[in-house]
Amino acid sequence: MIYLDANATTPVDPAVLDAMLPFLREHYANPSASYASGRRVRRALEQARVQVASLLNARPTEIAFTSGGTESINAVHASVRALWPAKRELIIAGTEHAAVLESARRWQAEGGQVTIAPVHPDGRVNLEALRTLLRSGSTALVSIMWVNNETGVIAPMHEIVAMAHSAGALVHTDAVQAAGKIHLDVKTTPADFLSLSGHKMHAPKGIGALYISQRARFAPLLVGGGQESERRGGTENVPGIVALGKAAELASQHLDDGTKARIKALRDRFEHLLHAALPEMHLHGCPAHRLHTTSSLCLPETDAAGMLILLDQAGIACSAGSACHTGALHASHVLEAMGVSARDAACTLRFSFSRFNTKAEAEAAAHAVIESAHKLREAQGCDLAVLAH
Numbered sequence: 194m195i196y197l198d199a200n201a202t203t204p205v206d207p208a209v210l211d212a213m214l215p216f217l218r219e220h221y222a223n224p225s226a227s228y229a230s231g232r233r234v235r236r237a238l239e240q241a242r243v244q245v246a247s248l249l250n251a252r253p254t255e256i257a258f259t260s261g262g263t264e265s266i267n268a269v270h271a272s273v274r275a276l277w278p279a280k281r282e283l284i285i286a287g288t289e290h291a292a293v294l295e296s297a298r299r300w301q302a303e304g305g306q307v308t309i310a311p312v313h314p315d316g317r318v319n320l321e322a323l324r325t326l327l328r329s330g331s332t333a334l335v336s337i338m339w340v341n342n343e344t345g346v347i348a349p350m351h352e353i354v355a356m357a358h359s360a361g362a363l364v365h366t367d368a369v370q371a372a373g374k375i376h377l378d379v380k381t382t383p384a385d386f387l388s389l390s391g392h393k394m395h396a397p398k399g400i401g402a403l404y405i406s407q408r409a410r411f412a413p414l415l416v417g418g419g420q421e422s423e424r425r426g427g428t429e430n431v432p433g434i435v436a437l438g439k440a441a442e443l444a445s446q447h448l449d450d451g452t453k454a455r456i457k458a459l460r461d462r463f464e465h466l467l468h469a470a471l472p473e474m475h476l477h478g479c480p481a482h483r484l485h486t487t488s489s490l491c492l493p494e495t496d497a498a499g500m501l502i503l504l505d506q507a508g509i510a511c512s513a514g515s516a517c518h519t520g521a522l523h524a525s526h527v528l529e530a531m532g533v534s535a536r537d538a539a540c541t542l543r544f545s546f547s548r549f550n551t552k553a554e555a556e557a558a559a560h561a562v563i564e565s566a567h568k569l570r571e572a573q574g575c576d577l578a579v580l581a582h
């Protein structure tokens with residue numbers, strides 16, 4: 194299999210697995226236990242907190258471990274809603290992940306108001322529109338993703354934070370697709386809350402973190418034994434936390450060692466080959482602010498569902514739209530929010546690369562896509578000469 198679906202989930206890095214295994218085998222003590230083996234586990238947990246904090250340039254005390262991106266997002270929304278009941282409004286973008294959209298739906302069901310900030314056709318939030326939507330006194334929270342999972346579009350987060358803060362609103366950013374891929378610095382981009390997830394950065398599934406700025410008040414979603422400094426009750430997932438710490442450390446190294454340029458070269462090579470053979474192909478998302486790992490592309494007259502079947506047969510793992518909603522293919526709300534026609538959205542595939550991909554894989558995948566597109570169009574009796582114009 195050639196795995197080009199890293200935005201859905203990533204393979205666990207062997208070094209991450211090596212780091213976590215001792216905490217499944219011998220270091221199984223409860224980190225709250227006062228005896229030596231418990232203290233040993235506690236130290237590993239705190240080291241992981243330092244590693245995750247350092248990826249964000251945060252303080253270790255500002256990191257709480259959770260079960261993943263979805264929990265972190267829900268926890269922030271619930272906390273803000275509970276602590277600022279007089280401010281009713283939540284602003285999100287139309288391109289948010291389902292975790293934010295559904296949590297916003299709950300915000301509304303509980304009597305709050307949700308406003309959708311529009312995005313430009315290139316997928317970036319319309320800052321002018323956002324400015325007019327912000328209402329001091331009523332906007333409690335702006336919750337906008339740092340990087341989009343379908344298109345890889347990188348949000349103008351610095352501007353969003355500044356704008357929201359000047360209107361007296363708090364800011365949460367879903368950085369699940371950004372963490373470990375681009376430099377994130379909560380000192381220079383001072384969001385109040387940030388969510389990240391282990392399985393998008395070569396740690397296992399079911400582990401994540403929530404950055405809670407030391408400036409921000411927070412009420413836990415899960416209460417129980419007071420773990421995570423009263424911010425998330427429940428015995429900690431120690432192997433997962435150790436894995437996330439190691440993954441964050443590795444990601445920090447790879448942000449500086451040329452890995453990013455190598456992945457971008459693979460992705461660009463893939464797109465170049467496709468473009469040469471299928472000139473009618475077009476890419477979604479702002480060219481200047483597109484994650485180097487992601488290729489969201491429209492191949493006119495090639496139904497994505499059919500392409501997925503042919504590519505699967507060719508051993509290529511990729512997705513159409515958001516992989517978090519597999520089962521039935523439905524129009525992508527992200528592309529819809531960007532004004533992409535339903536016809537083009539139905540012909541859109543997402544390929545997402547990671548540091549585990551090679552140039553040979555990128556090239557083989559491009560050839561498989563080209564061949565599959567020809568096959569599908571032939572079967573549909575599509576006139577390629579017409580498409581070329």
Ligand code: PLP
Pocket residue numbers: 200201260261262263264290292338340341342367369370389390391392399401517
């Ligand atoms: N936010 C984004 C942008 C995502 O891509 C995902 C997962 O696909 C999530 C949130 C949910 O994260 P998790 O799977 O850790 O709950």
